[in-house]
């Protein structure tokens with residue numbers, strides 16, 4: 617059996633007994649029922665995933681930043697040059713990006729995965745930063761996994777972004793990274809991404825999976841003017857028209873091959889890998905949301921392992937989250953990517969588990985429950 621098939625078979629829904637036990641315990645904790653809002657829902661989700669109540673604390677955590685480039689950049693959909701993707705990879709490895717600052721705050725390790733950066737990283741990688749595999753990732757310094765599936769995708773508005781085999785290779789890369797991190801002892805995985813023009817591919821994927829129209833799911837990405845936004849919507853619409861047969865009849869692999877990016881496929885695999893190992897995965901913004909739709913199409917129960925870290929300002933993200941049935945933990949109007957919104961949610965997810973595991977019940981604390 618292939619790694620992808622094996623992983624899909626291993627993805628199972630939340631455990632109903634542990635879910636029920638967590639719901640029941642939440643109602644006996646010393647607080648008005650429901651008063652911890654979404655933290656209660658997250659704790660119940662993690663109990664169902666772990667199959668025990670309370671679930672284990674989701675720590676230590678690791679952020680995997682999947683980096684790749686996009687042929688659709690040639691359509692003028694982003695104000696930034698493509699070289700920025702590789703340059704930001706160097707910045708992540710040097711510890712100078714926002715995700716590094718946030719990961720240091722919350723004690724999370726950072727691994728950068730070159731799934732398909734178009735430019736060479738030669739001379740940009742600090743000494744000692746290259747890891748052989750994800751089991752070598754630690755919180756001391758960011759590591760690079762050099763796993764380029766191909767140097768950037770094809771232009772999704774004029775042809776398929778990649779072949780089916782390349783999409784499978786990127787999905788299996790994400791699975792490999794998730795498995796390596798879990799083998800290394802990480803018990804919370806966090807998605808990150810870097811790829812100039814990847815909000816165009818994200819919009820196309822979200823429209824394909826949800827049926828929402830191009831103008832509803834396409835946004836300003838890194839910050840584009842009205843003229844560029846109109847062009848970007850037209851590019852997404854053209855891609856949906858060109859690949860309409862795949863959108864109507866294709867499976868998740870074919871749809872991500874036609875319209876996605878290498879980081880989208882890899883993040884989908886990362887989500888599937890986490891779900892198969894029953895380790896929670898905190899999703900970042902619109903790129904992760906669109907990749908989770910790919911994972912959901914391949915194994916619907918994979919969503920049971922996901923927590924939506926935040927809601928991005930990119931309009932397609934809310935559409936993706938609704939289709940996934942996920943409520944974002946915070947909305948800080950972020951639109952950065954890298955895993956930043958998900959890393960900020962990590963202490964909240966941990967607090968949710970701490971409340972379920974550590975709070976007294978009305979009985980144990982001798983606090984009177986409200987009358988029926």
Ligand SMILES: O=C(O)c1ccc[n+]([C@@H]2O[C@H](COP(=O)([O-])O)[C@@H](O)[C@H]2O)c1
Nearest residue numbers: 694811813815837838901902928952953
């Ligand atoms: O995470 C998000 O929701 C998000 C929203 C807007 C932009 N980004 C980041 O910005 C880059 C893509 O933006 P763009 O305009 O080049 O498509 C890419 O590196 C993403 O990580 C990320």
Ligand SMILES: Cc1cc2nc[nH]c2cc1C
Nearest residue numbers: 696700810838952953954
């Ligand atoms: C500078 C920069 C940093 C980023 N981080 C994630 N996407 C990005 C896009 C740009 C342009």
